[in-house]
Amino acid sequence: MESGYVTTPFGRRPMSLGMLASQQLAETIEPGMKRSKWKLFRAICEARPALGVTDRALTVLDALLTFYPDDEISEEKGLIVFPSNAQLSLRARGMTPATLRRHLAVLVEAGLILRKDSPNGKRYARRDRAGTVGEAFGFSVAPLLARAVEIENLAAQAVADRELLRAVRERLTICRRDISKLIATAFEEEVSGDWEGISVMFRTLLARIPRVATTEQLTPILDEMGLLRAEIVNLLEKQIKTQKIDANESQIEHHKQSSNPNSSHELEPSFETKQGETAVADLEPNAGPPDEQRLKQPKLSGNRAGGAADPGAGNNLKSFPLGLVLQACPGILDYGPGGTIGNWRDLMSAAVVVRSMLGVSPSAYEEACSGMGPENAATVIACILERGGHINSPGGYLRDLTRRTERGEFAIGPMLMALVRANGPTARRAS
Template sequence: MDNAYVTTPFGRRAMSLGMLASQQLAEAIEPGTTRNKWKLFRAVCEARPALGVTDRALTVLDALLTFYPNDEISEERGLVVFPSNAQLSIRARGMTAATLRRHLAVLVDAGLILRRDSANGKRYARRDRAGEVEEAFGFSLAPLLARAVEIETLAAQALAARELFKRTKERLTICRRDIAKLIEVAIDEGIDGDWQKVVAIYRAIIDGLPRSPGIETLASALDQLSLLREEIVNRLNFKDKSNKMIANESQIGRHIQNSNPESTYELEPALDDEQGGANFSLHVGESSAALADRKITPNVRSRGGKQFEGSGGQEPLKSFPLGLVMQACPEISAYGPGGQVSSWRDLMSAAVVVRSMLGVSPSAYQEACSTMGPENAASVIACILERGGHINSAGGYLRDLTRRTENGEFAIGPMLMSLVRANGPGRRRAG
């Protein structure tokens, strides 16, 4: 094909600066440039939004390419195809003549093909005696080959953008799922926090997404949800660390309590029966083995003179003297009648006040009373108040202790001993 001159369209079709630019671009094809026509066509399909062509126009371009005799498009083999409208319509899936002309114009305006019209507007080719095409009139694929690098770049960008959109949407879906299930866990476990407000924030972000969001909108929503998920996870991790710290302190308390059997350390002076008191002391001269066999526990009277038996049928949970509880948990005194606690009744009254203040639900406290006994449940509330700065959710912690009590895994003694030491272990040492 000779591109050394300007060709204008036949008939009423007007010439445009865009056509002139396309012709000049077609003349600038680098020598030796070739492309596989179907790979180039797939690149055009990928870059369709950037090129400004419709899917129907691509159907017409596909039909035009089928008339090119080789798979490799090159200037040496010629770049003009000259099918009749009838043949082109057949290969364009039966497209009507009017629709065909409209989409051919779209391809020309998009700078993908050129019209090379004959004097009478017919499409044909002149051949030499050997049958080789000397001159052809029809549609030139020169702009398509000249813009091959640009088209391939646009296709790569479109593919990358589509992959980014897909990954962002998948990450958003996973983030939504994570947040919904983490909130559910937090509520079920009684983790402290305004979870209704968190749900409202979550719903506001999701409801703000349009029906067909763009990548910027999705990325912004993903950033917001990621921050929200991070905050929820941090709060749950804090709760988990608090539970581990409490468990470690309980283990340390049990170890220290049983590690020095030969010391004379009266933990609690004798109390009268009305207060439910009894002596709790370690005796001089007993070996560790003897202590283990004797299973030292306070000989305590509970209400009605009986030890409370939990609902699970396990070993009864022992109640400790009121004096020891108050020595370990002095803060609860301020919530008793008249600002002091002088009996188990006073402690249980104070525990009801503190329970409400700590956000423990009535059902959680009632379950603790049924499982541990009223005195022990009140003692646990006093311990939770004393350690308030280390417990994120008092309600969840109490439910966990109740469950462990049912399984025979919890004893209140180590908790009280740990708090006694924290509040000054030497203050109650007897002579």
């Protein structure tokens, strides 16, 4: 450092022990120490809360560093900058003189710069005949060089804390979303349990989240939400196990009743006829007993030959070509047998898998098959899968479409066309 001795401020500005400590620290710069002034400034910006400086004070420091002649700060190149208040104000985005003085004092108190005042308080430098600066009076940036390692460590810690807070916020957001949707599913599916009490607990946890939160405040809330989510998942898993047992029993009973080996729906025995087939009960009077005839009797859509649809059942809903359905809903291809869909039977099999994955209850899907026809119900499931991110409750949405179909208020065409346009020319097509 150029001074080599303690310097006191000019005029009425008092001396303080902090200023004395900063001057002593500035004397401890290691030989050959140098730092990029702009990298060091960015580190100061990262560590601003720990250093106790304001953003406006950093604006003044930025302006001061522009007067340092080199990109690297080092003792060999001098550590004093001596701009006038007028020039400093211009580079500080037109800051007024009073505000400028106030923020310079903040930088001095924070131990980032030192004052080296001349006898008359002016800032200037004495140069020799070769133009080399001999002695300068102004602001010393020696503390920046002396505290470079400390500042860099504080900046790294600030970045790590910010990343940790971001990660905790993300986990909390996902946990909130999971709990909210799982509770909604439990209400919709009428799962047994104290869901009102769980909802109250969830709202209480949400009310504890502050608007401006720290990692220390969010971590215990996240832990409690994680426990609540685990409890909810446990209750729902119990319900799933119960449904699997009921489904297995129903499937065993179905195999005892059904005489049609080509069933395309394991859950809906009354929809085992493919599109385009005609009813066999009228053509073959001796086809078998009434129960067997009922299982073989198809639900006729309005576009099928061989009979009129029941207006009250909504089976006059038009079905569309399979290729168009797959063009609009390429996502369903992954759930077909072997990852492909080559016919309506494959699509309906894939729809049963997707129905379970989306959380649509068997009863809701059975009602859709009754109201729309099995091909159209499978098509709607494919559409719901394609729009999964925009539908909060697939089961409720399917029930609503079924009711609208029965009233003659719903058509699949506009939904398919919208998805075709959304997928564009790069959509996957049926092989």
